[in-house]
Amino acid sequence: MSRKLYLEDLHVGRRLHSKRVTISAEDIIRFARDNDPQYFHLDEAAAKDSMFGGLVASGWQTGALSIRLLIDSADPPFAGGIVGVEAHIGWKLPVRPGDSLRVEAELTRIVLPRRHADRGFVSMDIATYNQRDEVVLTQRVTVVVFRDPARAGVAEGSLSAD
Amino acid sequence: MSRKLYLEDLHVGRRLHSKRVTISAEDIIRFARDNDPQYFHLDEAAAKDSMFGGLVASGWQTGALSIRLLIDSADPPFAGGIVGVEAHIGWKLPVRPGDSLRVEAELTRIVLPRRHADRGFVSMDIATYNQRDEVVLTQRVTVVVFRDPARAGVAEGSLSAD
Numbered sequence: 001m002s003r004k005l006y007l008e009d010l011h012v013g014r015r016l017h018s019k020r021v022t023i024s025a026e027d028i029i030r031f032a033r034d035n036d037p038q039y040f041h042l043d044e045a046a047a048k049d050s051m052f053g054g055l056v057a058s059g060w061q062t063g064a065l066s067i068r069l070l071i072d073s074a075d076p077p078f079a080g081g082i083v084g085v086e087a088h089i090g091w092k093l094p095v096r097p098g099d100s101l102r103v104e105a106e107l108t109r110i111v112l113p114r115r116h117a118d119r120g121f122v123s124m125d126i127a128t129y130n131q132r133d134e135v136v137l138t139q140r141v142t143v144v145v146f147r148d149p150a151r152a153g154v155a156e157g158s159l160s161a162d
Numbered sequence: 163m164s165r166k167l168y169l170e171d172l173h174v175g176r177r178l179h180s181k182r183v184t185i186s187a188e189d190i191i192r193f194a195r196d197n198d199p200q201y202f203h204l205d206e207a208a209a210k211d212s213m214f215g216g217l218v219a220s221g222w223q224t225g226a227l228s229i230r231l232l233i234d235s236a237d238p239p240f241a242g243g244i245v246g247v248e249a250h251i252g253w254k255l256p257v258r259p260g261d262s263l264r265v266e267a268e269l270t271r272i273v274l275p276r277r278h279a280d281r282g283f284v285s286m287d288i289a290t291y292n293q294r295d296e297v298v299l300t301q302r303v304t305v306v307v308f309r310d311p312a313r314a315g316v317a318e319g320s321l322s323a324d
Contacts, residue, residue, distance in 0.1 A: 034192070035223070035227070035230070036229070037230075038233075038243040038244065039243065050243075051242060051245065051306070058226065059246045060222050060225055060226035064198055064220065067198070067222075081200040081201065081202060081212070082200065083213065085252070085253060086250070086251060086252045087249075087250070088248070089246075089248060089249045089250075089251065090247070090248045091246050091247060146213075
């Protein structure tokens with residue numbers, strides 16, 4: 001029994017809530033070293049003189065972490081994973097060492113493409129909150145979600161629209 | 163002499179071109195382990211059964227790598243670094259092990275906020291190309307760029323508009 005979340009299980013208005021995760025200075029620095037080696041992501045002392053007044057996480061790290069929280073919040077997990085098609089991201093507030101993040105998401109649109117009968121494009125509005133319930137990041141993402149092969153025959157007629 | 167790139171050095175229409183960088187399976191897997199642990203980013207064999215037919219890089223990795231290429235392409239470097247405010251990202255094609263990426267960017271807009279006399283918001287259209295000159299990623303980003311304190315007095319009048 002490894003049930004998965006398929007397109008047929010989703011509907012516009014469905015909401016997802018994640019658990020919290022705390023980001024450490026070590027997490028921030030490790031990500032930055034490989035992916036975004038700017039001094040305000042790398043060096044606590046030097047970052048004091050930056051526009052942030054201290055060490056902050058790379059926006060790529062907080063974006064990836066938010067989607068990871070979202071994926072982990074889906075129970076059962078999305079069949080086939082989460083594959084982004086496009087995203088509009090707003091970085092609203094800095095994320096600092098010790099901040100504890102969680103996400104809330106709402107499904108806003110499901111589009112069934114004519115050319116791919118096995119999948120749909122699902123749009124979501126995602127907000128990432130810190131421990132003070134301030135929004136640090138917003139994302140409007142469109143991801144690919146697959147249809148359940150076991151249910152494909154039944155739903156074919158009603159799901160073939162654009 | 164460590165000259166830096168300030169807002170006063172930029173103009174709409176300015177173009178930036180990066181060098182190329184090749185991404186390896188190890189790079190892809192290392193990023194995914196920490197940040198996006200989905201099987202098609204982690205396991206070459208398992209990824210064969212995914213929608214991609216093989217291992218592909220996380221979209222967060224290609225996004226971060228593209229901005230890093232852009233930052234490195236600026237000579238002199240941006241004063242104060244590159245801090246994203248918002249981004250619209252389109253993931254157009256998978257990035258696979260051995261792919262060699264480069265970016266081209268064009269400045270499309272410079273906005274001078276009334277509330278912060280020391281900075282501007284610079285928008286750029288960025289395209290990331292693979293070794294076949296296919297666009298794998300597009301980004302329309304808005305970043306913060308600082309004004310040169312040494313030149314602030316002179317330009318104050320002409321740059322204070324919104």
